Amino acid sequence: xxxxxxxxxxxxxxxxxxxxxxxxxxxxxxxxxxxxxxxxxxxxxxxxxxxxxxxxxxxxxxxxxxxxxxxxxxxxxxxxxxxxxxxxxxxxxxxxxxxxxxxxxxxxxxxxxxxxxxxxxxxxxxxxxxxxxxxxxxxxxxxxxxxxxxxxxxxxxxxxxxxxxxxxxxxxxxxxxxxxxxxxxxxxxxxxxxxxxxxxxxxxxxxxxxxxxxxxxxxxxxxxxxxxxxxxxxxxxxxxxxxxxxxxxxxxxxxxxxxxxxxxxxxxxxxxxxxxxxxxxxxxxxxxxxxxxxxxxxxxxxxxxxxxxxxxxxxxxxxxxxxxxxxxxxxxxxxxxxxxxxxxxxxxxxxxxxxxxxxxxxxxxxxxxxxxxxxxxxxxxxxxxxxxxxxxxxxxxxxxxxxxxxxxxxxxxxxxxxxxxxxxxxxxxxxxxx
Amino acid sequence: xxxxxxxxxxxxxxxxxxxxxxxxxxxxxxxxxxxxxxxxxxxxxxxxxxxxxxxxxxxxxxxxxxxxxxxxxxxxxxxxxxxxxxxxxxxxxxxxxxxxxxxxxxxxxxxxxxxxxxxxxxxxxxxxxxxxxxxxxxxxxxxxxxxxxxxxxxxxxxxxxxxxxxxxxxxxxxxxxxxxxxxxxxxxxxxxxxxxxxxxxxxxxxxxxxxxxxxxxxxxxxxxxxxxxxxxxxxxxxxxxxxxxxxxxxxxxxxxxxxxxxxxxxxxxxxxxxxxxxxxxxxxxxxxxxxxxxxxxxxxxxxxxxxxxxxxxxxxxx
Numbered sequence: 016x017x018x019x020x021x022x023x024x025x026x027x028x029x030x031x032x033x034x035x036x037x038x039x040x041x042x043x044x045x046x047x048x049x050x051x052x053x054x055x056x057x058x059x060x061x062x063x064x065x066x067x068x069x070x071x072x073x074x075x076x077x078x079x080x081x082x083x084x085x086x087x088x089x090x091x092x093x094x095x096x097x098x099x100x101x102x103x104x105x106x107x108x109x110x111x112x113x114x115x116x117x118x119x120x121x122x123x124x125x126x127x128x129x130x131x132x133x134x135x136x137x138x139x140x141x142x143x144x145x146x147x148x149x150x151x152x153x154x155x156x157x158x159x160x161x162x163x164x165x166x167x168x169x170x171x172x173x174x175x176x177x178x179x180x181x182x183x184x185x186x187x188x189x190x191x192x193x194x195x196x197x198x199x200x201x202x203x204x205x206x207x208x209x210x211x212x213x214x215x216x217x218x219x220x221x222x223x224x225x226x227x228x229x230x231x232x233x234x235x236x237x238x239x240x241x242x243x244x245x246x247x248x249x250x251x252x253x254x255x256x257x258x259x260x261x262x263x264x265x266x267x268x269x270x271x272x273x274x275x276x277x278x279x280x281x282x283x284x285x286x287x288x289x290x291x292x293x294x295x296x297x298x299x300x301x302x303x304x305x306x307x308x309x310x311x312x313x314x315x316x317x318x319x320x321x322x323x324x325x326x327x328x329x330x331x332x333x334x335x336x337x338x339x340x341x342x343x344x345x346x347x348x349x350x351x352x353x354x355x356x357x358x359x360x361x362x363x364x365x366x367x368x369x370x371x372x373x374x375x376x377x378x379x380x381x382x383x384x385x386x387x388x389x390x391x392x393x394x395x396x397x398x399x400x401x402x403x404x405x406x407x408x409x410x411x412x413x414x415x416x417x418x419x420x421x422x423x424x425x426x427x428x429x430x431x432x433x434x435x436x437x438x439x440x441x442x443x444x445x446x447x448x449x
Numbered sequence: 450x451x452x453x454x455x456x457x458x459x460x461x462x463x464x465x466x467x468x469x470x471x472x473x474x475x476x477x478x479x480x481x482x483x484x485x486x487x488x489x490x491x492x493x494x495x496x497x498x499x500x501x502x503x504x505x506x507x508x509x510x511x512x513x514x515x516x517x518x519x520x521x522x523x524x525x526x527x528x529x530x531x532x533x534x535x536x537x538x539x540x541x542x543x544x545x546x547x548x549x550x551x552x553x554x555x556x557x558x559x560x561x562x563x564x565x566x567x568x569x570x571x572x573x574x575x576x577x578x579x580x581x582x583x584x585x586x587x588x589x590x591x592x593x594x595x596x597x598x599x600x601x602x603x604x605x606x607x608x609x610x611x612x613x614x615x616x617x618x619x620x621x622x623x624x625x626x627x628x629x630x631x632x633x634x635x636x637x638x639x640x641x642x643x644x645x646x647x648x649x650x651x652x653x654x655x656x657x658x659x660x661x662x663x664x665x666x667x668x669x670x671x672x673x674x675x676x677x678x679x680x681x682x683x684x685x686x687x688x689x690x691x692x693x694x695x696x697x698x699x700x701x702x703x704x705x706x707x708x709x710x711x712x713x714x715x716x717x718x719x720x721x722x723x724x725x726x727x728x729x730x731x732x733x734x735x736x737x738x739x740x741x742x743x744x745x746x747x748x749x750x751x752x753x754x755x756x757x758x759x760x761x762x763x764x765x766x767x
Contacts, residue, residue, distance in 0.1 A: 092726065096725055103512050103513070120511075120512055120728070211705070212705070212708040261596075262615065262617050263596020263597060263615075263617050265708070266596060266617070266625065266708060268706060271595075278597065407510065407728060416708075427621065427710060429622075
């Protein structure tokens with residue numbers, strides 16, 4: 016058996032790291048291919064430190080293993096097409112940190128990650144059940160991806176306005192929520208939730224609305240079930256709620272609620288933690304004052320009987336076309352290990368949240384109590400295409416704003432709840448056909 | 450040996466002379482010179498179009514090779530209310546915006562063709578909407594139409610006090626459609642105005658002098674001199690304007706993403722929506738292919754209907 020210079024380097028790096036890092040033995044044992052290099056593709060940063068810390072962690076991997084890694088950042092809307100081209104052509108990045116559905120669309124082109132997923136699960140308190148759904152191939156125990164994080168979508172509200180409306184805490188039920196929104200409108204501080212073709216916020220609000228009323232796009236067998244009495248109830252509720260909104264929400268895109276809340280035009284919306292930090296950290300004193308008044312709460316619970324909200328999940332996958340599958344797996348494991356992952360979690364202020372339960376104890380959740388609600392994102396999260404599979408059809412229905420447009424058509428008076436639900440069913444069936 | 454060498458030289462000479470003959474043959478030379486251009490057209494223009502048409506007849510999805518499914522995508526679109534609405538939107542958008550652009554563009558061109566002070570500066574100013582990247586102007590209009598922060602609403606409500614509430618430009622179907630048409634007109638005017646101005650400047654002043662001597666008033670001079678002389682360039686500009694407007698994407702996608710409730714989706718935005726974020730490449734391609742007949746019709750209309758009229762060849766207009 017010959018020992019190459021790279022082996023010595025890897026061994027040396029492993030030993031050097033072993034002196035300081037508890038994960039070093041794992042790296043030393045990993046059979047990283049000789050001369051391995053990796054290309055990684057991931058979505059561009061949304062909060063400032065995301066990219067910096069991700070790059071630092073990647074550099075630490077290179078230092079520990081000697082494997083050079085190039086990380087490319089793609090715009091959010093470009094990521095899926097680029098992932099698809101990678102899958103289709105069998106060329107390009109070895110590892111893609113893609114969107115939630117992507118690994119399930121291309122599952123036959125991906126490396127089996129079961130061993131590292133199970134190992135990480137054992138080491139870090141287990142994966143949340145929804146994280147398992149995102150990571151495992153549909154109806155199997157095989158992991159095709161490593162869910163790395165999720166951005167939640169709870170209610171973001173002005174404490175003073177809610178108190179002024181006569182509520183000590185943010186309402187937990189639908190009736191209370193409707194009463195609050197009516198009162199807020201009377202007081203001149205209305206609520207505002209996106210009903211335009213907003214990729215994140217529009218889908219988040221409208222999916223929550225249907226889910227919390229007990230409705231769903233499909234059943235467990237992927238049969239379209241959106242045209243149900245639960246959906247009709249959700250749409251009637253939506254119509255009543257819409258009357259309390261600030262005018263213009265039918266045209267709102269993703270940035271609109273941020274603008275309106277920052278300008279003090281609305282008192283309640285739904286968002287990731289980034290809005291809170293962008294307002295709180297503003298150099299404009301007037302805006303920073305709004306930040307002090309902001310708080311978060313779970314969206315109200317309806318007949319479903321449990322909190323529910325969509326999560327923006329990033330899901331890492333390694334492609335079979337890579338020449339260095341062991342290096343790719345090792346990279347993913349390394350990035351999920353506490354030394355790297357917790358640093359990333361903390362640095363992103365809780366924008367990305369943990370799929371592994373042990374990170375619930377991360378220091379990011381121990382500090383500011385106002386952001387603690389994001390800690391449990393994976394407990395509340397449901398998925399596009401709930402109750403069915405995470406698949407291509409679910410992604411398409413979301414991308415086509417079928418649920419958003421169903422709700423918007425009722426709110427704008429263009430359709431009755433029955434008509435809107437029937438139209439949503441017709442559209443969804445086209446994508447769920449086999 | 451010597452005879453073999455001579456024979457070899459003779460054969461080589463014969464080959465050379467055949468090659469020279471071939472290159473002296475004019476059709477071959479033309480074919481050879483056109484070959485790079487033809488290859489370029491084939492690879493970069495025909496192939497993508499052909500591929501798009503092929504995809505329209507398949508069930509290709511992003512990341513998956515599709516199967517040939519005949520006209521299924523088109524049949525499905527025929528029954529798709531969103532698509533039907535989109536076709537209506539596209540026709541309205543193209544028609545209304547083109548009329549607006551031509552009316553205002555022609556008016557501006559006529560104004561600028563007169564002897565005005567600061568004429569060059571005015572011409573430069575008119576070009577601004579054309580120079581600004583579309584997405585930047587789209588963002589500007591997005592702010593102008595914002596339900597909470599619109600400058601128009603601010604002026605009407607807070608400054609002039611003419612209205613009680615802010616205008617919801619993009620939240621209702623018809624206001625949203627007209628708002629986008631207005632944005633497109635703003636953006637398209639420079640192209641029409643400057644092109645028509647170029648056309649106006651080619652008209653000989655002697656024609657106007659002759660018309661004036663014959664007692665023609667301003668309208669008659671415009672009707673019987675300006676318009677006929679401008680017609681060839683008008684036809685070309687109209688064709689291009691219709692093509693640009695019909696296939697518009699950036700303005701609409703940046704401002705509304707086709708909302709509210711698909712009221713502003715154009716065929717181009719719907720094709721992208723279904724093909725890329727929606728992953729249904731075959732269906733997206735089918736929508737794009739469905740645009741071709743409209744575009745061909747528009748081109749043929751302006752080419753045969755306007756540019757090739759007999760009066761241009763010195764005959765009566767029929």
